[in-house]
Amino acid sequence: MAGMTPELEDLFTFLRFPSISTDSKHAGDVRACAEWLVEKLTGMGLETTLHPTERHPVVVARNEHKPGRKTVLIYGHYDVQPVDPLHLWTTPPFEPEIRDGKIWARGATDNKGQMLSHILGVEKTLKEKGELPVNLTFLFEGEEEIGSPNLAPFLEANRELLKCDVIAISDTGMVAPGVPTLGYGLRGIACCEVTLRGPARDLHSGLFGGAVANPATAIAHLIASLHDEEGKVLVEGFYDDVRPLEDWEREMWAKVPGVSDEDFVKVTGSLNLFGEAGYSSAERTWARPTAEVNGIGGGYQGEGSKTVLPAEAFAKFSFRLVPDQDPADIMKKVQAHFDKHCPPGVSLLYEGGHDGKPYHADPNGPYGLAARRALKAAFDAEPVMIREGGSIPIVQAFRDILGADTLLLGLALADAQIHSPDENFPVENFESGIRLNQALLEELAK
Ligand code: BES
Numbered sequence: 426m427a428g429m430t431p432e433l434e435d436l437f438t439f440l441r442f443p444s445i446s447t448d449s450k451h452a453g454d455v456r457a458c459a460e461w462l463v464e465k466l467t468g469m470g471l472e473t474t475l476h477p478t479e480r481h482p483v484v485v486a487r488n489e490h491k492p493g494r495k496t497v498l499i500y501g502h503y504d505v506q507p508v509d510p511l512h513l514w515t516t517p518p519f520e521p522e523i524r525d526g527k528i529w530a531r532g533a534t535d536n537k538g539q540m541l542s543h544i545l546g547v548e549k550t551l552k553e554k555g556e557l558p559v560n561l562t563f564l565f566e567g568e569e570e571i572g573s574p575n576l577a578p579f580l581e582a583n584r585e586l587l588k589c590d591v592i593a594i595s596d597t598g599m600v601a602p603g604v605p606t607l608g609y610g611l612r613g614i615a616c617c618e619v620t621l622r623g624p625a626r627d628l629h630s631g632l633f634g635g636a637v638a639n640p641a642t643a644i645a646h647l648i649a650s651l652h653d654e655e656g657k658v659l660v661e662g663f664y665d666d667v668r669p670l671e672d673w674e675r676e677m678w679a680k681v682p683g684v685s686d687e688d689f690v691k692v693t694g695s696l697n698l699f700g701e702a703g704y705s706s707a708e709r710t711w712a713r714p715t716a717e718v719n720g721i722g723g724g725y726q727g728e729g730s731k732t733v734l735p736a737e738a739f740a741k742f743s744f745r746l747v748p749d750q751d752p753a754d755i756m757k758k759v760q761a762h763f764d765k766h767c768p769p770g771v772s773l774l775y776e777g778g779h780d781g782k783p784y785h786a787d788p789n790g791p792y793g794l795a796a797r798r799a800l801k802a803a804f805d806a807e808p809v810m811i812r813e814g815g816s817i818p819i820v821q822a823f824r825d826i827l828g829a830d831t832l833l834l835g836l837a838l839a840d841a842q843i844h845s846p847d848e849n850f851p852v853e854n855f856e857s858g859i860r861l862n863q864a865l866l867e868e869l870a871k
């Protein structure tokens with residue numbers, strides 16, 4: 426294509442792999458994507474290995490590790506979210522295109538664009554200087570979007586290979602275009618699914634409605650029992666371990682551009698804001714826990730009406746957690762809540778899903794300061810410091826298993842539409858990501 430730099434060519438190739446981790450039909454595509462990475466990294470002179478897991482492979486690439494240098498691990502994920510609803514995409518999700526200065530494709534921001542900018546930053550430094558200022562380990566997984574089920578065991582089994590002083594990730598948010606953003610916290614997550622069963626089979630709602638419980642009505646009751654009218658979670662003990670927000674954080678966040686309540690209304694396209702009383706939208710999403718329904722099902726979904734009383738109904742839930750909540754403890758409390766609030770006449774089947782602990786680090790430590798200098802150099806602007814509403818479950822596991830803290834150098838804009846149709850990544854962010862990687866390794870080496 427005309428006007429395409431070699432860097433963009435690489436990104437387009439990377440984006441064309443439909444590496445959807447949750448869908449087993451795409452397992453071959455996920456693997457092909459990993460193999461392309463291996464080829465790219467090997468071509469740059471890094472010692473690269475592909476490690477199969479029970480599902481999708483892990484890719485590790487290293488330069489020569491020399492004594493006396495800092496060791497930096499850069500993590501990213503090459504898997505992507507599903508693309509549905511497909512008809513809402515302006516152009517096909519795996520046929521990347523540049524429009525209005527942005528790259529449009531599934532994974533453009535989350536996480537292929539951000540991740541590749543680090544790879545290309547390293548490639549550039551190697552070309553320019555023949556050598557990196559640090560010992561570098563790239564660690565790329567293909568299971569982040571399904572909760573990284575095989576990565577913690579991989580860390581346990583490869584502590585020596587992955588030993589490092591500090592970890593860097595670009596897989597989080599940037600508050601506004603051109604505003605460099607250091608993340609120092611992530612929410613944790615715990616997922617589950619509940620199925621309510623009533624009659625042995627779908628019934629005629631005229632013949633039997635009124636005589637037996639309707640599981641779809643029952644699931645609505647169960648879902649409604651989770652919150653009060655103001656959005657506070659009613660699960661007993663849910664807030665027991667929530668660390669209160671510090672005054673300095675609230676003051677600092679109030680000055681961060683791009684995250685005012687008005688900005689949240691605009692970027693979400695919502696009528697109004699809604700959430701726990703006494704907190705701004707940034708505070709609600711970065712530092713307060715939530716209960717969300719991710720999906721509801723049961724009964725007739727087709728055209729027109731069908732007078733049926735469904736045999737079962739289900740709902741899928743995710744709980745976002747903050748320090749010092751523990752996912753296992755929360756899921757016990759949630760399960761007890763469901764048992765207590767299950768309406769009569771239906772049986773309840775609970776299935777636990779994936780989870781991850783929340784993360785919180787000091788942004789003023791030596792590595793935090795180095796990251797802030799690098800952000801300033803790459804963007805020529807003063808960085809802001811935030812926590813994140815999203816989750817990257819492996820980050821706390823990095824600390825627990827490898828003993829290293831993580832710098833979150835986000836390049837994802839609020840309107841990047843990650844996990845949604847028309848995901849996009851500004852070419853400008855891709856290019857600044859490359860500069861950021863170069864500056865970061867330099868600063869971390871000091
Ligand atoms: N990159 C996101 C997380 C993210 C995005 C954090 C923007 C902060 C700002 C990541 O790929 C993601 O979506 N994670 C999942 C994790 C889950 C599937 C275990 C999430 O947060 O839902």
Ligand code: ZN
Pocket residue numbers: 506535570843844
């Ligand atoms: Zn994601």
